[in-house]
Amino acid sequence: MDRYAVIGNPIAHSKSPQIHAAFARQTGQTLSYEALLAPLDGFVRAVEDFRAEGGRGMNVTVPFKLEAFALSTRHTPRAELAGAVNTLAFGDDGILGDNTDGAGLVRDLIVNLGCTLGGRRVLVLGAGGATRGALLPLLDCRPATLVVANRSPAKADELVALFTPHAGRAALAASSFDALAGHGFDVVINATSASLSGALPPLPSGLYAPGALAYDMMYGRGDTPFMAAARTQGAARVADGLGMLVEQAAESFTLWRGVRPDTAAVLAELRRQLD
Numbered sequence: 001m002d003r004y005a006v007i008g009n010p011i012a013h014s015k016s017p018q019i020h021a022a023f024a025r026q027t028g029q030t031l032s033y034e035a036l037l038a039p040l041d042g043f044v045r046a047v048e049d050f051r052a053e054g055g056r057g058m059n060v061t062v063p064f065k066l067e068a069f070a071l072s073t074r075h076t077p078r079a080e081l082a083g084a085v086n087t088l089a090f091g092d093d094g095i096l097g098d099n100t101d102g103a104g105l106v107r108d109l110i111v112n113l114g115c116t117l118g119g120r121r122v123l124v125l126g127a128g129g130a131t132r133g134a135l136l137p138l139l140d141c142r143p144a145t146l147v148v149a150n151r152s153p154a155k156a157d158e159l160v161a162l163f164t165p166h167a168g169r170a171a172l173a174a175s176s177f178d179a180l181a182g183h184g185f186d187v188v189i190n191a192t193s194a195s196l197s198g199a200l201p202p203l204p205s206g207l208y209a210p211g212a213l214a215y216d217m218m219y220g221r222g223d224t225p226f227m228a229a230a231r232t233q234g235a236a237r238v239a240d241g242l243g244m245l246v247e248q249a250a251e252s253f254t255l256w257r258g259v260r261p262d263t264a265a266v267l268a269e270l271r272r273q274l275d
């Protein structure tokens with residue numbers, strides 16, 4: 001049987017085995033998918049062992065996405081720009097590294113939430129790995145404006161410089177949180193890790209244009225702190241990142257198996273378990 005796994009530290013909480021098992025059942029694919037805990041200093045060894053035992057591919061999560069990038073012998077263009085890899089595919093000729101996080105985000109926004117990105121004003125909060133993974137797929141949707149705002153503005157400047165060659169006609173710009181005052185956006189995406197500590201990016205009021213969507217890459221039971229704040233600040237719609245989780249998994253599954261699973265039922269079941 002073809003073997004796959006998600007590798008991280010910690011890993012016990014991962015929903016990926018459940019998601020991929022559901023995809024496999026649904027598409028009639030025979031495969032196994034397990035969760036692997038790697039020691040913090042033992043990522044490469046764990047991947048090599050899994051591959052030597054016949055593993056076909058892996059998902060990679062915190063804190064190993066940069067090491068997975070380094071270990072890959074080839075990268076997809078989106079992984080190359082992200083500088084991080086969440087999907088490994090093992091072949092006879094080496095290891096392909098992909099990054100499906102941003103594509104998962106965009107698919108959740110467009111397909112699941114019915115959100116238009118083309119021609120819209122999009123704001124991404126944060127300039128860490130999560131933002132870096134999302135920028136190319138977002139730019140590919142041809143927004144009118146894409147602003148990256150960060151607590152440390154220099155990091156937003158760096159990302160904007162890196163992605164400007166890929167911006168097409170989108171106005172790609174960096175900002176501090178304060179300098180957002182007076183600007184309105186149609187889609188605001190929280191890609192900071194602030195929610196992990198229950199904190200909120202300090203945002204000026206008036207950020208949400210009429211009809212705007214506030215999207216948090218984090219998820220949990222009920223509203224995240226960012227979602228709750230966005231509602232009071234005037235966002236017309238809010239969404240968490242559970243759909244992104246399922247969609248990035250579907251992208252990986254499609255890369256490995258050549259067949260795209262239907263995510264709706266899997267997402268609905270995860271949502272039911274969370275509520």
Ligand code: ATR
Pocket residue numbers: 125126127128129130131150151152155191192193194199200201202
């Ligand atoms: P990830 O891979 O999840 O993006 P990261 O690369 O460590 O994690 O980046 C974390 C991001 O969240 C950064 O943009 C960070 O801002 P700084 O670059 O200024 O550190 C942002 N962040 C974390 N905690 C935050 C908070 N309390 N308020 C605002 N931004 C925060």
